[in-house]
Amino acid sequence: MVRFAGNRLSLMTAYLLLGAIVGVFVIHPLNLVVVWWELSRFSETAPTFWEFMSGRLWLILFPRHFDIVIAYAIMGAIVGVAFGLFTRNYVNTAKAYKSLREEQIALIPDIIRQGESARVEFKSSVRWDVNENRINRGLEKVIAKTIAGFFNAQGGYLVIGVDDSGTPLGLDNDLSTLKQPDLDSFERTLNDIVTKSLGGDLCPFIHTVFAKVEGKDVAMVIIRPAPRAAHLADGRSSLFYVRSGNSTRQLDVREAINYARSRWS
Numbered sequence: 001m002v003r004f005a006g007n008r009l010s011l012m013t014a015y016l017l018l019g020a021i022v023g024v025f026v027i028h029p030l031n032l033v034v035v036w037w038e039l040s041r042f043s044e045t046a047p048t049f050w051e052f053m054s055g056r057l058w059l060i061l062f063p064r065h066f067d068i069v070i071a072y073a074i075m076g077a078i079v080g081v082a083f084g085l086f087t088r089n090y091v092n093t094a095k096a097y098k099s100l101r102e103e104q105i106a107l108i109p110d111i112i113r114q115g116e117s118a119r120v121e122f123k124s125s126v127r128w129d130v131n132e133n134r135i136n137r138g139l140e141k142v143i144a145k146t147i148a149g150f151f152n153a154q155g156g157y158l159v160i161g162v163d164d165s166g167t168p169l170g171l172d173n174d175l176s177t178l179k180q181p182d183l184d185s186f187e188r189t190l191n192d193i194v195t196k197s198l199g200g201d202l203c204p205f206i207h208t209v210f211a212k213v214e215g216k217d218v219a220m221v222i223i224r225p226a227p228r229a230a231h232l233a234d235g236r237s238s239l240f241y242v243r244s245g246n247s248t249r250q251l252d253v254r255e256a257i258n259y260a261r262s263r264w265s
Helices: 002-042 049-061 063-114 138-152 183-197 200-205 253-264
Strands: 120-123 156-160 206-213 216-223 231-234 237-244 247-251
Touching (some): 002 063, 063 120, 063 216, 120 138, 138 183, 138 216, 138 231, 138 247, 183 206, 183 231, 237 253, 247 253
Parallel strands (some): 120 156
Antiparallel strands (some): 206 216, 231 237, 237 247
16 A cells, blocks of 8 residues: 555656656747747737747746746646646546456356346347348337336346347347447447437447357446336337346336336426
8 A cells, every 4th residue: 555655656757757847848839939929919029939039949048047947837737737636537437448348248157047137138139030030120119128227217227139038149139230240339329229219318328238148249228217207219209128137128198207206206
């Protein structure tokens, strides 16, 4: 802990010193450029750019102008410390995100072994009909319905690329239907489904991770509870689903109103 604190102090000291140098040798000259530009606009007798810069920059070498040096050094040091804090926070956040992502990926095999539940649903694919061996766009609505059910309940996990018994099937068939057959495109497709069927404002409440299970790619959509009622757009209709037990149930208008009142009031 002491060594860690010492390393952090040394790093911030380095940012402070570097910032002070930048203040004197970068911020100061840039400020002089602005001063010369303003002077040249309103004075016909203004010196040339090089005359002005050379004359003013040399002044920092004289003791009586050290107050200018100190002022710009302090200004640069403040910028350096601010940049150091931002960089440290960014790096720490990136490390935390990577660690969380790795933990989520490690959970996928265990979640599959435990089977479907109120918080877990398995789907073989997003748009590839396993039974008919063809693309079936209607399956996207099934995915949207499941996500809506989790949104409207307490969140959960949608595992794609496994059958109902938890046997890994992989994502190859789904990937083959995409313009770019890769996992990034697969994730974008899921976001597009949410945007079109439930609303783009709900996309931040899903997060997709991938893992190899028995040598096959499997996707897990982590779904957080939505901050509003998620209605599934179906033509001119608006349908309301909620996760109930290990299935997704559609509510009628009266049930949906009563549920929404108790859920989001």
